[in-house]
Amino acid sequence: MNPYVKLPFTEWASEQFYFFGGLYNLVKDCFKEGFKRPFYWDLLSFQIYQVGVRSLPLILVTAASTGMVMALQYGLGLEKFGGKPYVPRLVASTILREMGPVFTSLMLAARVGAGIASEIGSMVVTQQVDAIRALGTSPIKKIVIPRIMACLIILPILVAISNLIGNLGGLMIGNFELGIDPNFYYQRVIETSNIGDYLAGFGKSFFFALFIAVPSCYFGLQVKNGTQEVGVATRKAVVTASLLILVGDFFLSKLFWIIEKWL
Amino acid sequence: MAVIEVQDFKKAFGKKVVHDGVTFYVKKGECLGLVGGSGTGKSVLLRSLIGLEKPDSGKIHINGADATLYTEAQWLHVRKKVAYAFQGGALFDSMTVFENLAYPLEEHTKLTALAIKDKIFKQLDEFGLAGSELLFPNELSGGMQKRVGLARAMMLEPEIILYDEPTAGLDPYNTKKIQEAILTLKAKGVTSILVTHDMPTAFAVCDKFAFLKDKRIIEQGTIEQLKQTPNSMINQFIEGQIL
Numbered sequence A: 001m002n003p004y005v006k007l008p009f010t011e012w013a014s015e016q017f018y019f020f021g022g023l024y025n026l027v028k029d030c031f032k033e034g035f036k037r038p039f040y041w042d043l044l045s046f047q048i049y050q051v052g053v054r055s056l057p058l059i060l061v062t063a064a065s066t067g068m069v070m071a072l073q074y075g076l077g078l079e080k081f082g083g084k085p086y087v088p089r090l091v092a093s094t095i096l097r098e099m100g101p102v103f104t105s106l107m108l109a110a111r112v113g114a115g116i117a118s119e120i121g122s123m124v125v126t127q128q129v130d131a132i133r134a135l136g137t138s139p140i141k142k143i144v145i146p147r148i149m150a151c152l153i154i155l156p157i158l159v160a161i162s163n164l165i166g167n168l169g170g171l172m173i174g175n176f177e178l179g180i181d182p183n184f185y186y187q188r189v190i191e192t193s194n195i196g197d198y199l200a201g202f203g204k205s206f207f208f209a210l211f212i213a214v215p216s217c218y219f220g221l222q223v224k225n226g227t228q229e230v231g232v233a234t235r236k237a238v239v240t241a242s243l244l245i246l247v248g249d250f251f252l253s254k255l256f257w258i259i260e261k262w263l
Numbered sequence B: 001m002a003v004i005e006v007q008d009f010k011k012a013f014g015k016k017v018v019h020d021g022v023t024f025y026v027k028k029g030e031c032l033g034l035v036g037g038s039g040t041g042k043s044v045l046l047r048s049l050i051g052l053e054k055p056d057s058g059k060i061h062i063n064g065a066d067a068t069l070y071t072e073a074q075w076l077h078v079r080k081k082v083a084y085a086f087q088g089g090a091l092f093d094s095m096t097v098f099e100n101l102a103y104p105l106e107e108h109t110k111l112t113a114l115a116i117k118d119k120i121f122k123q124l125d126e127f128g129l130a131g132s133e134l135l136f137p138n139e140l141s142g143g144m145q146k147r148v149g150l151a152r153a154m155m156l157e158p159e160i161i162l163y164d165e166p167t168a169g170l171d172p173y174n175t176k177k178i179q180e181a182i183l184t185l186k187a188k189g190v191t192s193i194l195v196t197h198d199m200p201t202a203f204a205v206c207d208k209f210a211f212l213k214d215k216r217i218i219e220q221g222t223i224e225q226l227k228q229t230p231n232s233m234i235n236q237f238i239e240g241q242i243l
Ligand SMILES: Nc1ncnc2c1ncn2[C@@H]1O[C@H](COP(=O)(O)OP(=O)(O)O)[C@@H](O)[C@H]1O
Pocket: A224, B013, B018, B036, B037, B038, B039, B040, B041, B042, B043, B044, B045
């Protein structure tokens, strides 16, 4: 067979094979090194600041818009059928289960995933990653673990904030556009949301944190030479993280429904 | 005793063979000048000596121990004693000069903050960098970046230092500074390998030379020994001509 004609599928398949193999190795290294001294708390707190505090405005805007637009659409759509009283419950459960975690994670994938991949990629190109190794320290501990841990710690918190703001947005639109009494809206949200709603969204956010941080670190470290590769790595990080979040969301939703039924 | 010993070292990247049977050794306190054209694999060879690259086959001995099959964790220990001075400095660009120099000390020593500060200011003085401790790497000239990189590599007082073109692209002032630093360390008994195209510096500091060409070391020895060789390329080199 002509070696220059690669079958698109085999090429794609082998790429995926290397990608998941690489992720596996990276995670394995993190587990191997993560529990050994020294622990770099200062690097972790810096990353928490970078990932969390700096992303907050973006998350607030996203959450408020999501909640507002959902209240509007549900409200106008259900008005004909006299379903307005159901708006609080619908908005709340959609936000808690889906929109809060997914949109927050997608925004973080864009912002933090791109940041991680390009920063690590540039460090590889300028030999700073080699320098970390040459000075007798581990890039896994210095670079990878603080970023993954920061995402794991911060994303659930951001999701919680996002849930709150999203529902507030819904309440506002419910009041101004649909004429639902804010007190009634608040009561309905509290009464109808169950613990399953919270836990499903909260549980997902840990997975999403990994979907963002691990591939981003991986693609950053995959850069060999040249600034051009940094751009490629950044693109791949954002696309991969977003896809993992969206596809993973389906399976995680399914999983959490099964767990809930079980309980 | 040979402090660094490389036997039949082979390394390829994909189909591109870079080294095909490189053999040499460096004795304690010696400085070996590693010479070869651009792209002959000098950096790859140095990187292999601290485990940044893995050989495909062959043996690497460091301080008498077989380091060929060391894991990354084992190399981390070796690297406290073996320093690598990167071609471009490889400074951490999110840290100041001071923080760059403090890095190895904070990682590997139990010195107090005061003692670390003391050591760093001494080192800055020695490398003609006094006053630049609060600058970031992007605020430094290329020559200064290289000097900071060198200063950082030497903070832990290593037994072995690998210099990757430490004077390439530098003005005479910076070249002289670095030459002096290398000679000072050599006087302290440090073993080293110097990769360079800068012949005056090489002749000033190296005890012997190894020539890398066509994936192998084609000739090695002291200047006196090399004068006897019939290889015209090496003769030209010894006479101080451009390689
Ligand atoms: N990580 C790598 N991947 C692929 N090829 C590499 C890699 N590192 C070095 N090479 C190749 O090995 C050869 C030797 O490189 P190098 O050691 O940097 O040469 P030099 O003697 O100029 O220092 C070059 O042709 C380079 O392209």
